[in-house]
Amino acid sequence: MPHILPIDTTTLGDRSYLVHDGRVAFVVDPQRDIDRILTLATSEGVQITHVFETHIHNDYVTGGYALAAATGAAYHVNADDPVTFDRIPVSDGDVIAVGDTMRVRVLATPGHTFTHLSYALDADEQQVAVFSGGSLLYGSVGRPDLLGPDHTHTLVRHQYASAHRLATELPDSAAVYPTHGFGSFCSATQSEASTATIGSEKLINPVLTHDEQTFVDELLAGLDAWPAYYAHMATANTAGPTAPDLSLPDRADAEQLRQRIAAGEWVVDLRNRVAFTAGHLAGTLNFGLDGSFATYLGWLIPWGTPLTLLGETPDQIAEAQRELVRIGIDRPAAHATGTPQQWAGGKALAAIPRATFADLALIRHHRQVTVLDVRRDLERAGAHIDGALHIPLHDLPHRIDDVPGGEIWVHCAAGYRAAIAASLLAATGRRVVAVDDDFDQAHADGLLTLAVN
Incomplete structure (x- = not known):
């Protein structure tokens, strides 16, 4: 056989x-x-x-x-x-x-x-x-x-x-x-x-x-x-795609990274969301290799936008490149390895607070915050937090202006997409908190969830 x-x-x-x-x-x-x-x-x-x-x-x-x-x-x-x-x-x-x-x-x-x-x-x-x-x-x-x-x-x-x-x-x-x-x-x-x-x-x-x-x-x-x-x-x-080139792209130093961010290019931090939120180069976006990296990066990036990859090791860059060629993003513009301190060239790092649904339930008793739900439509149809603004993650890049000012608490179903959304918002100067928690906890922690008929 x-x-x-x-x-x-x-x-x-x-x-x-x-x-x-x-x-x-x-x-x-x-x-x-x-x-x-x-x-x-x-x-x-x-x-x-x-x-x-x-x-x-x-x-x-x-x-x-x-x-x-x-x-x-x-x-x-x-x-x-x-x-x-x-x-x-x-x-x-x-x-x-x-x-x-x-x-x-x-x-x-x-x-x-x-x-x-x-x-x-x-x-x-x-x-x-x-x-x-x-x-x-x-x-x-x-x-x-x-x-x-x-x-x-x-x-x-x-x-x-x-x-x-x-x-x-x-x-x-x-x-x-x-x-x-x-x-x-x-x-x-x-x-x-x-x-x-x-x-x-x-x-x-x-x-x-x-x-x-x-x-x-x-x-x-x-x-x-x-x-x-x-x-x-x-x-x-x-068209008959040829074999990909998986060699490392050009290396970028701290000054070049700042220039690329200022030019509106995408500089993507591949570390997991815990490491990213703790400290990152301001203006970078978080698509961690520990999740559906290529799916969401390919979904959100304006096609053809120059892309620079940041990883702690060359192996992380190589893994990201392998994922990206599978969806037709063949050659990143540049890469850098090391630490966020090195990428920032001595300048202060940015950070994003992380929280749970229990934290969100508590904070809503004390002050007004915007709750942003970035799950897809069918996910929200099952249950959602009362009063939450719903913008699916894939719509967020062209709907940033629909998010009001003030403090934004962003959530998804488990935390990965929330971190992406938080990095997109933070890159525009918004005050954002990433809810890194399982959505099942939203009801358990006292947040009102409603089924959508």
């Missing part, structure tokens, strides 16, 4: 797959930083001969074109995808032999996109697995709204039909290997599952347990915003 090895990109919520028979291998939906895949293939002692794309991705820049170029593998992309590079076009019903025992059958499964494909794996004359991309996910499906509202209602019904096609044509024993669904905003909903079969999905997945209209209504009601950088991914992926 073939060996199926997932390659997780946990920060984006995606998986790629290396599949081999001990001699030759194929890869499904590789991420941009293909060195991980090449290293795995080498460690397994196999040659990559085929690369398959399930769809033109919306949430990351593919490594498929670069991986095929590096290995000489055949690159299989839907014949109907409007790519500008050479590939082997595939269509529904095609069967591709990989080695002596593996056969990959192409299945048209539109819904996440119009040209989405899944790949069923037959080995030793058994149907063992399906690589379902953004079609059938664990307990969910890929969201159908990423191509715009004009197509959503058509795609959601395609998604339903495609999931049922997989459930009908494949045996219950076939393992399901999706690309999305591990935290990706490409997933309509999230699941904690890490493995599944067609049979197990028939029991729990709403697309397979609900009638079509109920599924459509519930899925559409549960959709929320997706990262703004998604708008740039299809353009990159249809």
